[in-house]
Amino acid sequence: MTRHALKPLVGATLAAISLCSGGFASAQDAYLIGVSGAMTGSAAATYAPVVESMRAYIDHINSKGGINGRQVKLVISDNQGEASKAAADAKKLLTQDKVLMLVNASLSSTYAPMVAEAKRANVPVFYAGAVCPKETYPPADPLQFCSTAFGAQYDSQMALATVKEMAKEPVRIGFSAMAIPLSRGEIDYAEGLSKTMGMTPVDKQIVPPPTPDYTPFATKLKDANPNWVYSWAPWVTQVRTLESLRRLGWNGRYIAYAHLNAEDELARLKDNEFYVFGTNAFFQDNLPIQAELRAVMHRAKLNYPITQLSEGYIAGLVLEAALKGAGWPTTAAKVQASMSNLKVDTKGLRGGPIEWTRDNHFRTKQHYRVYKWDTSKGAITRVKDWTAVEVK
């Protein structure tokens, strides 16, 4: 290579260095938040909308001047729901990007490596849309926080309480879970709880993901003759088990967790005896905050149904409140301190505020609603309005 030919290369390198140093300079003037999410892979349908809507909310905040006069920069990595990739993401985000907080929006298998890295660096981990680990329940781990709607054990307590309230006859209950630790653990807990509540558990189907045909599992469940079935699993398992049961002629009542796509899916299925319970308000409420959310997402041109974007929006609200409380200039320790004493008004997107204390990084009260499709009205109806469950 001649010296002449090297000139453009040297120029390009110098330009790149100059751009990079400019980038670093601007990053130091902004709140840097690291996000590792399952943006692709088998779990992407659940987590990608959360990350995208959180990003859209942060962009919205930045367009209004940022937080404490500073921009917020999200450094987003795709871990594809794999623990090894999450570990690499966490290491890179903490050592190279020097983020103030790690956000996890992925499968529970990615938690351990990310938390291990975060503990080494003493940086808080915020679970957004990812299921809340027990470490966020009282007495909480000082570094782990969670705003995700669903919560193990509290959900089953709510579901079975609803079943008990609604059942006029003795309850023979069947269970359906996905063969992943979290779902199985919750359904095992629910099975035990049902006995203490005077119900008769008749069968439990643990369905491995992915399954080409749910009918063999549903056949066994139906043969046990339950009058209620409870499922706490990713939406695909919940709904495909129900659909298979209906095809087999089972006419009982089915209750499941209202994941992000529940509102759209109730309208698709039009099943009068399918109940969903959850902590996010449906968009049929037409709240002012939902109108604002619509506008923000419209500007961001997101390719997801609006009904699936509230979880990420709430995560954005929490992030905003945490950084506001941390002030500027800030450190990871200040962010953690702010998160340990936080109250976020969800403006109706949830039944109450998200409140974190020193010992409780989940929320002090979990509010649930129960919905179903009403065939006579041709619309989704509210079976049970906001019901608060104390988190102790």
Place this chain on the structure above:
Amino acid sequence: MQLVVNIAVLASIYALISCGYVLIYRVSRVLSLAHGELMMLGAYGLVTTASLFAAQPGVAVAAAGLLAAATGALVYWVLMRRMTGEAVLAAVLATIALGILLRGAMVLIWSAQVQHPARMLGFDNPVVALPGGARLSTISLLLVGMNALVYLALWWFLTRTRYGIAMRAAGQNPRLAAQRGINLHAVYALAWGIAVFTGGLTGILIACDAGLDATMATIGLKAFPAALVGGLDSLVGALCGAVIVATAEVLLIHYVDPLLSDVVPFLVLTAMLIVRPWGLFGSREELDRV
């Protein structure tokens, strides 16, 4: 009776997927580990054609089928053709890379959301009641029928048509086939086209029955043991392997533990590898090549 129907449906799914593995391997000696992704691509093809021809479901399905076949031929022409003469492992690795690429691309193009192509086409998939009290969805019934049709059509094609016989010849002895004037690249491309068409058809039917999401590719991998149990170079073997694996899976779910369904195909495969490593209908010579 319901158990028999469940076995028939699951066996049909596995058999339809397996015939793609077998066709490609039998003709071009390549083990395609991108078959699950190509099957999923066929289903996403229907999502696209359904949005274009929502009022004409037949046209949408036919267009998706043709797209799948064309994709198969294209994969051979653009990627696998260049693997000719390379080590078998290189070709297998190329299909793995293709699978990873396709998985990422499909999420980028169609998002990770669950899609319901049957609903887009206005088909509500009613339940069919069979004698003996068994019930299944219309699309599941169609899947069983389509499986029978595909295998019959493949038997007729491979034994009664010029291209089918050329395909068998190319699979048996490529050098001799080439010397007899058979265009090997055209035959291989045709095999890939048919294999991806049958895979795509399975993807389309599963997507219409239960919805479509990014996990479908893994279903393709679950059918792989069926192909190996039957013998990787035998279509009859693929059919028998699918029935054996599906029977074991459904019966164990019902009588033992549903969790076993995930490991059953591989348990059956392990047992077969110990007793008869070349599969039920596979030829012993092929084993050395694998």
